[in-house]
Amino acid sequence: xxxxxxxxxxxxxxxxxxxxxxxxxxxxEKVNPKLVKRGEYLVSxxxxxxxxxxxxxxxxxxERDMKHMLAGHPQELVMPxxxxxxxxxxxxxxxxxxxxxxxxxxxxxxxxxxPDKETGLGDWTEENFVSTIRTGRRxxxxxxxxxxxxxxxxxxxTDEDLKSIFAYLRTIPVVKNRVPEPVAxxxxxxxxK
Amino acid sequence: xxxxxxxxxxxxxxxPLAGALCEEPHPxxxxxxxxxxxxxxxxxxxxxxxxxxxxxxxxxPLWSDxxxxxxxxxxxxxxxxxxxxxxxxxxxxxTKLWKEFSFGKRVETRYLEKVAKGVWxxxxxxxxxxxxxxxxxxxxxxxxxxxxxxxxxxDIPGVIDCKACHEGQGRDVVLGFNALQLSxxxxxxxxxxxxxTPEMINLKDLVIQGRVAHLPSRFVKEPPVIAxxxxxxxxxxGYLHANCGGCHNSTDPLASVGMILKRSLxxxxxxxxxxxxxxxxxxxxIPELASDSSYRILxxxxxxxxxxxxxxxxxxxxxxxxxxxxIVDKKALALITLWIQEDLASSSEKEH
Numbered sequence: 001x002x003x004x005x006x007x008x009x010x011x012x013x014x015x016x017x018x019x020x021x022x023x024x025x026x027x028x029e030k031v032n033p034k035l036v037k038r039g040e041y042l043v044s045x046x047x048x049x050x051x052x053x054x055x056x057x058x059x060x061x062x063e064r065d066m067k068h069m070l071a072g073h074p075q076e077l078v079m080p081x082x083x084x085x086x087x088x089x090x091x092x093x094x095x096x097x098x099x100x101x102x103x104x105x106x107x108x109x110x111x112x113x114x115p116d117k118e119t120g121l122g123d124w125t126e127e128n129f130v131s132t133i134r135t136g137r138r139x140x141x142x143x144x145x146x147x148x149x150x151x152x153x154x155x156x157x158t159d160e161d162l163k164s165i166f167a168y169l170r171t172i173p174v175v176k177n178r179v180p181e182p183v184a185x186x187x188x189x190x191x192x193k
Numbered sequence: 194x195x196x197x198x199x200x201x202x203x204x205x206x207x208x209p210l211a212g213a214l215c216e217e218p219h220p221x222x223x224x225x226x227x228x229x230x231x232x233x234x235x236x237x238x239x240x241x242x243x244x245x246x247x248x249x250x251x252x253x254p255l256w257s258d259x260x261x262x263x264x265x266x267x268x269x270x271x272x273x274x275x276x277x278x279x280x281x282x283x284x285x286x287x288t289k290l291w292k293e294f295s296f297g298k299r300v301e302t303r304y305l306e307k308v309a310k311g312v313w314x315x316x317x318x319x320x321x322x323x324x325x326x327x328x329x330x331x332x333x334x335x336x337x338x339x340x341x342x343x344x345x346x347x348d349i350p351g352v353i354d355c356k357a358c359h360e361g362q363g364r365d366v367v368l369g370f371n372a373l374q375l376s377x378x379x380x381x382x383x384x385x386x387x388x389x390t391p392e393m394i395n396l397k398d399l400v401i402q403g404r405v406a407h408l409p410s411r412f413v414k415e416p417p418v419i420a421x422x423x424x425x426x427x428x429x430x431g432y433l434h435a436n437c438g439g440c441h442n443s444t445d446p447l448a449s450v451g452m453i454l455k456r457s458l459x460x461x462x463x464x465x466x467x468x469x470x471x472x473x474x475x476x477x478x479i480p481e482l483a484s485d486s487s488y489r490i491l492x493x494x495x496x497x498x499x500x501x502x503x504x505x506x507x508x509x510x511x512x513x514x515x516x517x518x519x520i521v522d523k524k525a526l527a528l529i530t531l532w533i534q535e536d537l538a539s540s541s542e543k544e545h
Binding site: 075127128139140143146182184 | 353476485512516
């Protein structure tokens with residue numbers, strides 16, 4: 001009976017998948033258009049563009065640089081040392097592009113989320129992405145994700161929503177942009193030695 | 194459709210079609226609140242170890258800021274380890290492992306127990322000041338718990354930290370207890386190697402005692418070693434295997450990084466594995482270098498080798514491994530640096 005259930009579940013699953021899967025425009029990767037659409041909605045209505053798409057000055061004031069959509073901190077923008085803030089409630093500063101952030105953690109830079117293999121998420125798997133968000137560690141095993149990435153909020157999304165976001169990110173234009181590595185704080189925060 | 198299981202009962206069982214699509218529930222077990230309840234000691238007051246708990250020592254230990262370490266494994270009676278995949282053993286349900294960390298005195302003991310197929314309980318226990326008790330640590334661990342050097346405090350890991358290294362794909366979670374690590378042909382130059390005492394078991398003992406099944410016979414006749422032209426290279430590769438290969442291998446989630454530092458006794462050849470590292474451009478850029486001039490390892494040039502750079506830092510945003518230590522392993526760093534600078538510069542190592 002268990003074997004019958006397994007076979008039935010496989011056949012039903014295959015039928016759904018075949019109905020749902022299509023190819024990207026490049027023909028390189030299968031995508032589920034339903035997931036992509038959902039992912040586009042989540043990315044467009046959520047906070048992703050706030051940090052991962054650089055701001056530029058347009059004719060009507062600050063606007064998102066959609067030619068570098070979700071490509072992170074521009075590699076050509078070399079940041080000077082962050083300003084030192086006096087003791088008090090003001091504790092962080094950020095670049096005009098909203099892609100470089102300085103605080104007690106040092107300096108963090110918004111990453112390139114486009115599917116570029118060298119500089120973006122091109123060689124990441126869905127599991128790498130989901131586990132990054134779920135654990136707060138890069139690829140689920142690496143260094144901790146730094147502020148201001150709100151992974152502690154996004155990690156509450158369902159698996160399907162996180163997979164949708166990743167599916168959408170696989171379809172956006174590739175932008176080759178090598179984001180710098182985080183800069184260590186001059187004096188480590190009290191809980192980091 | 195996946196539905197979060199509870200022990201014994203799921204919605205899947207109530208819906209015939211959905212039931213066919215649901216996973217079977219996995220049993221879970223809440224860890225014991227005290228180390229004394231896990232079965233390590235027959236007499237907790239005297240710290241006498243329960244007979245049947247086997248002591249062992251991997252030939253390439255993981256660097257843990259110089260902690261003194263002791264390890265034990267319990268294998269259920271009449272059950273064997275399946276060594277069909279010689280690099281990834283499958284342990285019987287009921288297997289338990291303990292690893293005690295000391296900095297002059299006992300500080301913590303980590304615990305693994307296999308409770309079902311593919312399901313392990315993780316726990317860490319922190320010792321009190323007079324080592325009269327060791328209690329379960331919260332899931333998020335206890336950061337900065339114990340001073341191990343002036344201004345440096347040891348983090349006791351929580352379950353989340355343990356899983357970051359131990360959980361993989363298609364394999365059991367045990368690291369450090371396998372054919373290579375328990376080989377009786379131990380590397381005399383392994384950094385941080387611990388002395389072997391008579392009560393410690395090795396691969397040969399496990400085979401004689403019938404605790405390992407399906408181990409290819411050649412590994413019984415010839416104890417596994419890391420193939421290398423020079424002793425220093427063997428030690429360097431062994432160190433990287435133990436300290437990096439748990440994540441950087443060809444099967445785990447980080448296989449997508451494409452950097453293999455886990456030495457396989459079967460499967461991909463060592464030379465093919467080394468090609469993923471030596472002379473391979475690094476996505477991680479050493480900040481002091483020009484863009485796109487960093488390599489994972491560049492033969493003859495440790496300053497352009499990101500492995501050296503990241504091994505030499507204990508800043509959390511930069512260090513490798515990314516967690517678990519706060520002090521640079523200077524001895525190993527010197528070994529790896531010399532290996533890259535001198536041994537790899539010669540063609541003989543590049544051909545390995």
